[in-house]
Amino acid sequence: MKNLFKITLIALLISSTQLFAQDAKVVKLKQTPGEFNKKELNLKANKPYVFEVENDGVDHEVGFVIVPAGKEGQEHHIQNAYVQKMIADGEQSKSKEVVLEKGEYEYFCPMNPTPKYKLVVN
Numbered sequence: 001m002k003n004l005f006k007i008t009l010i011a012l013l014i015s016s017t018q019l020f021a022q023d024a025k026v027v028k029l030k031q032t033p034g035e036f037n038k039k040e041l042n043l044k045a046n047k048p049y050v051f052e053v054e055n056d057g058v059d060h061e062v063g064f065v066i067v068p069a070g071k072e073g074q075e076h077h078i079q080n081a082y083v084q085k086m087i088a089d090g091e092q093s094k095s096k097e098v099v100l101e102k103g104e105y106e107y108f109c110p111m112n113p114t115p116k117y118k119l120v121v122n
Contacts, residue, residue: 025049025050030053040119040120045121049097049099051083051098064083064095065110078100080095
C-alpha cells in the first residue's frame with residue numbers, strides 16, 4: 001500500500017510539473033561568436049519563461065546569465081536562468097522556469113564573452 005501511495009504521489013508531481021512547465025513561454029536565443037542574435041528582450045512581469053540558448057558557431061562551450069541591470073558579480077545572477085548544461089557548438093540547452101519582477105535586467109554569456117544586452121520586464 002505504501003508503494004502504491006509513493007508511485008501515485010510521484011506520478012502526480014511529474015504531471016503537475018509538466019503542466020506547469022507547459023505554461024512557460026520559451027524565449028529562443030542564438031549565440032554566435034561574440035554576440036547574441038537578439039539585442040534586447042521585452043517580457044511581461046510575473047509570467048513564467050524558459051530561455052532556450054543555441055550555440056551557433058562558437059568554437060567553445062557557452063552559457064547564459066541574467067542579472068538586474070547595473071549589478072555585477074555572481075551573487076546577483078538569477079540562477080534559474082542558467083542553462084542546464086554548458087552548450088557546445090551546434091547544441092542547445094534550456095534554463096529552468098524563470099519569473100521576473102518588473103524592472104530592467106541584463107543578459108550575457110560569461111564564457112563567449114558577449115556584451116550585456118537589455119532585458120525590460122513590464
